[in-house]
Amino acid sequence: MSDLAVSLPAGTDSIGFEASGPRGPKPRHVFSRRNIFLYGTLIVVALYYLLPLYVMVVTSLKGMPEIRLGNIFSPPLEITFEPWVKAWSSACTGLNCDGLSRGFWNSVRITVPSVILSIAIASVNGYALANWRFKGADTFFVILIVGAFIPYQVMIYPIVIILREIGLYGSLSGLVIVHSIFGMPILTLLFRNYFSSMPDELFRAARVDGAGFWGIYFRIMLPMSLPIFVVAIILQVTGIWNDFLFGVVYTRPDTYPMTVQLNNIVNSVQGVKEYNVNMAATILTGLVPLVVYFVSGKLFVRGIAAGAVKG
Amino acid sequence: TDLEVTHWWTSGGEAAAVAEFAKAFDATGNHWVDGAIAGSGGTARPIMISRITGGDPMGATQFNHGRQAEELVQAGLMRDLTDLATRDRWAEIVQPKSLLDGCTLDGKIYCVPVNIHSWQWLWLSNAAFEKAGVPVPKNWNEYVAAAPALEKAGIIPLALGGQPWQSSGAFDVLLTAVGGTDAFLKVYRDKDADFAAGPEVAKVFKAADDARKMAKNTNVQDWNQATNLVISGNAGGQIMGDWAQGEFQVAGQTAGKDYTCLPGLGLNEVIATGGDAFYFPLLQDAEKSKAQEALAETLLDPNTQVAFNLKKGSLPVRGDIDLKAANDCMKKGLDILAKGSVMPWTDQLLSQDTQKQKEDLFSEFFAKPDMTVEEAQKRFADIVASAD
Amino acid sequence: MSKSERPNQLFRNLNAKVASIPMVLTALVIFVGGSAWTVLYSFTNSKLLPRLNFVGLDQYYRLWSTPRWLVSIENLLVYGVLSLVFSLVIGFILAALLDQKIRFEDTFRTIFLYPFALSFIVTGLVWQWLLNPEFGIQGVVRGLGWESFSFDPLYNSEIVIYGILIAALWQGTGLIMCLMLAGLRGIDEDIWKAARVDGIPTLKTYLFIIIPMMRPVFITALVIIAAGIVKVYDLVVAQTSGGPGIASEVPAKYVYDYMFFAQNLGQGFAASTMMLLSVVVVIVPWAYLEFGGKKHV
């Protein structure tokens, strides 16, 4: 063996080096300048982001007299759930005094099929574009992407005419179709990127195994696409739930979604503006997408990385 | 039969008023399905029109009578009510006659007017003037003169909501009051652009400039929030149509005691025969069509008229009914009506397109202190020149 | 020798083609057809109902001489540029901060992202309220004794567009941050190490090395922001309705107002066409480069 030693037990004295001097981990201060800057910035920014939510919640828990007195940031002296009850079940628009509750179920009835249909169509499109490239597919895709930039207002009128011609105007299915159409560009892009980032060999293996277009889609691709489906679901649930324009143009009062009801309640000023009711209604309306988002936030970030960053 | 009725009456007074219609209609054995759309006519009308043109019409819908539904009628989407009108002798009961003209196209009647709305009112808060230590003004000029005192007392002299139609309406009121009825008609009926660019209208713009200065601290959007400023004494007054009265009423205030109303800004006491009307889209369903007739009758029923207009603060469309319960301000209105000092309003005279341009102009004018009166008048004359 | 002939190309991958029918229909009927229809009717004087009554370029002359349209365009430019810059900058900075292996990363990320779940209507309402000079931030600060404090962007024509921007950024930067974070996480660890060994300070590493490497992420973010900018409407309506006066008008609102409020479809279509045109001029070449090329197998 050479005269150089290996892995001998610790503590052996060494020659030629000072025995003291830095040893072990570099000391780190919890309050280093870096940390103060880092967390300071984050906390300040977080406060900015939380402020509106805080104000909404606090206000919705105050009574009107207290609101008139004053400070929107001060916590409620006396917590009341009256505004929430009112916003949910008895706020009036015209003669309808059933608050948001009716809109809630309408929104559910609109959102669920729209989300399912739009994601179903877009995922199949994305899959066809990524794996079964046929002639002209790219052209349609580019048109679709450009479509993502077209302001909805431009399309309202032509769609009214198209829906009238196919007899779906004012019906729920009509609105579902509209949502599917406008969800298509960005979802198709997401799915296409995601499916192209999956190894091509997987697709080839399945073809050698004899699976066809739908076989590969349902049995190979779908089970592997959870992250991107989560992203698509979040985007669509928030998008469709929050939609106002289509909801108001393509439905009728008994099928108004929640956002339209919210707008009605907020804009139906009876006497003084009941800010607490408005805020409660606002929170209630935002609750569904918020919950969806909080529940699946982690998957969302992961899916975004898979669908939007690559490809 | 269920009949869906769309309208944009969602403020407190309005909602209470429309409830009267619903009650009366339900009493006929039908059912009023309320389709209130909040915001303003501006928000609601596109939705109504989309639904009618989109093939999903409601049973009946509110419009301002005049030219808003003109094209829908021309396109044959609206129901012809002439037979019903002849049977129920509308021509005789509707007062003033000009109201029914707004519903008539090519000799056929397409709508049921339900009230008369006049824009030409100045609403003043007695409490505010008391606080400022000046007497409640009798007309616009006194009011302008009192503005500095109000301001000193921390009171906004004039409440003016941010929505464009409010600025535009306020100007039209100033035009009738300061310029006179003839000037109004010359500009809007005859579309005389030279006149609109002339010195008489310049006077009106001068008044509008005063109003702009007086209103500069109002930070509300909705008209009834502005009204609320007056009710609470935070603002001295507001130029607003008679519907504002409903808000005073809901707030439990009494005309003459808590607030003062000056028709025609106290300068030119006339009443414009604008107002609301119901149109009935053409429906396939025979049952619904029958219900439409029942609704039309209900709307003109004397009792309903009284109940509705008392709540709404507007004037009834029939002259043959007794409004004992009417308050001070309404009585003033009824008197003017009785005197026959009536005039048409912009809804009847101008297309929505021109109205919208006017709104754009005046909302800009009232919001932008550095826009000169001359520039505004020039642009106004341009709009008048291209108006239809 | 059976089947030695090349089979009909139309029927190869037939299923894929069938499955793409919704996309093809949407692209052709809705986007192309709808746009063409809009362009066609922009040359007519349609009022409440579309009528093929051609008036040439009248609608366009009128459009470009309307002060409100010009204001709208100007606002869109200001808003667009600022929201692009700020979204990217803030989104990136937040992502970079979150990427420092910090504690509670999930919490912070959730906080920054939650506004994205809220609609523009809600966003607009809340910020309209917060920025209300009487009882919003200005009112509260004044209440604390600082009487001269002034912060009322929504009621000041000069700066109203910034007031809208504040709300827009609050709503939208979370998503951009998410994208950036994903992009940062995708960068090879070794690059960071190499930069540290080279003694390059963190800021310079970001500026000269990391950001240039994140080009694809920036492009994705750019597309998302840009698509939102052209469409901005709800936020303005909920916050200011275009006011004070016409100070915060935007093109999409002009289109909507003239099509429906003013019952002048022709004018609305002309404005739509201008918007379409600008979108097409900017997007099509880019989209073709990005997606039409032969990048994939």
Add this chain to the structure above:
Amino acid sequence: MTRLENASVSIQDLSLNFGAISVLETLNIDVAEGEFIVLLGPSGCGKSTLLNCIAGLLDVSDGRIFIKGKNVTWEEPKNRGIGMVFQSYALYPQMTVEKNLSFGLRVAGIAKDEIAKRIARAAEILQIEPLLQRKPSALSGGQRQRVAIGRALVRDVDVFLFDEPLSNLDAKLRAELRVEIKLLHSKLQNTMIYVTHDQIEAMTLADRIAVMKGGVIQQLDAPQTIYNRPVNRFVAGFLGSPAMNFLDGRLEKNDGNWHFVAEDVRIPLATYAFEKEPVPGAAVFGIRPEHVAFNSGSGWPFTATANVVVVEPMGSDTLVWLKLGNQNFTVRVTSERTPNNADTVSIGFDPMRASLFDAATGARL
């Protein structure tokens, strides 16, 4: 070119373009029944493309493909009687091993008990019985590769296609699985077409190797032939690690004997077997590092002295990098007799084992 009568796979005039880029050009191969063919070539030469054409995963631009005498040029992949194993394994991540194996069979609607039988057989051959209920993510690289082979196995096909099946594995595992594949082939006696860019794999596995470059097959021959008698300089240089030594020089005839002359090096070619009658001119002389010996006295037809640049001991043997004249030269020797850095050594070899190439065309002389 003669055609195999009973070719298992026969490719005739195959061309393939991606748009304007021509990747394969009128390519012909016949693979005999039960033969193990390796496609070898540098990255991007079109190996995978060719394999995908055979599998039916790419539409050919021209030419025909026969499998078992049947024209399958426009057939769907599943109807070609092929099984394929991919570089990245391409296992379906959400299915267990058993499901992975049975997927194709289930799609084809084969009876349950038949499926079970086939899986049992494949699992036994590949010794993956204990893994059947695991997901691919719970397998090691080698196990995954075996499952991937199993998926081809259960399809009960005549032709196996492998696309660099081992290149994602580490060296040790690669060596082991190489042997397994070899054993599998001798057990099944299927036709196998195997793509790789690793020459060791090619040399050890193939019955015949097809060396490709730029979409063209350079040489199709038994491994030893390709190693010892490469048809051109590319093939010679591509095979062998460390690479063959090349000396640039001229072919000259002196005194009736051919010589290769490079500056001051003069190699007699009396023992070299020319392909055809040589003509004087620029040529390249190639000799493999292991065919050169050190300090070998005068036993060799050619000897010279050279300077040692680097010595690389590799355990079992040692590479010595030399300068011969001013040209680089590598010698491979067993570990025992190694010179030191900067030594001057004498080397010798027999030109019989060398290869001579035309300097311009690269063709073997």
Add this chain to the structure above:
Amino acid sequence: MTRLENASVSIQDLSLNFGAISVLETLNIDVAEGEFIVLLGPSGCGKSTLLNCIAGLLDVSDGRIFIKGKNVTWEEPKNRGIGMVFQSYALYPQMTVEKNLSFGLRVAGIAKDEIAKRIARAAEILQIEPLLQRKPSALSGGQRQRVAIGRALVRDVDVFLFDEPLSNLDAKLRAELRVEIKLLHSKLQNTMIYVTHDQIEAMTLADRIAVMKGGVIQQLDAPQTIYNRPVNRFVAGFLGSPAMNFLDGRLEKNDGNWHFVAEDVRIPLATYAFEKEPVPGAAVFGIRPEHVAFNSGSGWPFTATANVVVVEPMGSDTLVWLKLGNQNFTVRVTSERTPNNADTVSIGFDPMRASLFDAATGARL
């Protein structure tokens, strides 16, 4: 334990934990000035971690690091006098090669002409002058790797750290660059610490190899020592391809002579040099494939017959996989004398070249 007086890099009692996981445990190495040390070990054994600790890219949990006699345990990476080359090259993709090389220097505020001089020198040494204006994306793998080395070179440092710098390259290029690195080292005479899991690289490059496993250095020695006298079974098995043959059996003393006995195989150990006095018991006998010969008559201390399983011709030589008893056995022979499949052959070797390990601890006997 003695310490090098003038160690270039000295690591004392280094420990590193990631949370509860201990990756490195009280590790000690001294690297002499100008020495080329290779850290060799399987994936995940902590090689990169150790290198990152030396570079200052990871904060150590315990212990000290000296570079050039200076305690740099808490020093920033740039102040440690090290240059580092990464597996993925880690070139700044949007900068030209020149910018890549100069960026660190410019940031450090070094004078323009000094920078130019250093780049010129590095470019000359690495022969990348023509590439200076290109972006990394326009370079081949080997060129990128050279630029990455150049980035360390311009920093004018005493210690170079390499983290698997060649493992992303193909075999051919790897062989070439290996030689270049070796030459670079002999030119610069820097201290170099080089991480790899490729034993060929380790064997050819290192002055000394540190074989690591699970965060512990198993053996630190010259390559030939490690190859020929591995201190334990892990080291023996890790080095060499194909791997050393291991036979499980027992150590027995018969008639005063030690024998290794595995079933019917009985190997006399007269020529074997024991580390220490042997005791009877379970043991593992290891012999490298190239130390076994075929048909060797009676010249060998040990001979036996075995069955051929597979023959793998690899060009320069041939691997023969055998069954000896029922244990697998590999023999490596030059190409000329190869048996055929399923032959029965006789083999022989000298136990002098073998290694014996304790069956339980794996330590060399």
